[in-house]
Amino acid sequence: MIRKTQRRIVSKDGHNNVRIDNVEGMVKLYLHDIWTTVVDMKWRYKLTLFASTFVMTWFIFGVIYYFIGMGNGDFEADLNSTHTPCLMNVQTLTGAFLFSLESQTTIGYGYRFISEECPLAIFTLVAQLVITGLAEIFVTGAFLAKLARPKKRAETIKFSQLAVICQRQGKLCLMVRVANMRKSLLIQCQLTGKLLHSHVTQEGEKTQVHQTSVDFHMDSSGECPFLILPLIFYHVLDEQSPLAGLTAENLHTQEFELLVTLNATMESTAATCQSRTSYVPKEILWGYEFKPVLFSTTGGRYVADFNFFDKVQMSNDAAFLRNNADKLKLEEDYKRE
Incomplete structure (x- = not known):
């Protein structure tokens, strides 16, 4: 059976996949x-x-x-x-x-x-x-x-290839990992999300792409003072979440795209930069968590090993694993990779 390829508005490397067509006077607009x-x-x-x-x-x-x-x-x-x-x-x-x-x-x-x-x-x-x-x-x-252009600086910001869903501090959370690949700091970092999906209004009007805000946090704040270590940002899947009702069984049957955007200020130039990526349901793993990427050395320093940046492992929450055993079984093919 041929698997349907899901369309996406933003590619994994943050580029726009929308083509602008049939615009009258496009050359004139560009010359202005x-x-x-x-x-x-x-x-x-x-x-x-x-x-x-x-x-x-x-x-x-x-x-x-x-x-x-x-x-x-x-x-x-x-x-x-x-x-x-x-x-x-x-x-x-x-x-x-x-x-x-x-x-x-x-x-x-x-x-x-x-x-x-x-x-x-x-x-x-x-x-x-x-x-x-x-x-x-x-x-x-x-x-x-x-x-x-800040766009070049944004290319040194790395997002995890996959997002994961597991328990965090007793709450079901969707998590993504972000890292700064340069030694120069990014300050006032804020991660925001947009859920892009089709939507039917109460009047019966269907919109091809409907945008809903998705809030990401790190600990108790939506903004971190600086990005010096690989950090995990999470979104709580509660009743206020636009992803409420998402379960292990219906995750891969959903049709949506999660656009994640990091806005930050470069410490060296004070210019702002923005980096983006997106996740579709097949790139979200239920019941997994990110492997540790930060290790300490004998010299009293920390090392961020990016060999583990995109690595995931099964969640350690036994109750969560039992409730989602069927889903985790479906994810075994990814574990073998």
Whole structure:
């Protein structure tokens, strides 16, 4: 039997799986916010834009200089001895291109230089330096903005591949594990969740995706001061939970997606970052708990062994195990892995 693949809005690595289609005037909308469009470009397109910005401005102004020299009669064969060219030692389009390149990169002037007898060429030179200077600032700023985006910092935040459900302090809880892969701290960390599922209103209107808030806590608080150790955040499955009524028997028959988002502030730059992942029912194990990942050493230090980060084990709660023996039997295939 072919198993139906469940659609998901957010991938495991936090990327958006929703495709935007049939939007009228999409190109115009992107051009209105050109800065964001350039920053969001993929690197191959950004490198192409960076290179083409320089090459095209060198060539365009080189052509302009060539036409200025042509209009001034600098390329005629029988020049008067008293004739002063606009661009000295420029006889071809290639020479004009090289003069434009030298002017824009400020590596001249030596062999080729501009004459003070040609105001139009002087005005063109000033315009080139101003226009290309602004273009270079824009492109370079977009490069730096993309490199410094909090999105890159979010990639060093790791979520457990699976979520587990077991007893915690006498309460049935859904738990996920989160870790910071860098030594630099993340402060004011807050984990929030959204349950995405289809919903039918009292009026009979069916929504394809309905969002319900899912609160996650760590100990007695929803916010932790800093993320220095791999931590487990949990959501209590009580009557106020949007997952109320979830049991070991009906877990894998449900159709929902749990979107988990970590919002934090980077201590080094004070910029905020956000990292996301999602869990579907087949990625939630009933009756399991996470294996310990933190160990102490003889030198008085702690070691977080990430070989155990995604490892789970059966819950130690004997009563919970007896009540869910059938479910745990179904999970034996995962245990063998």
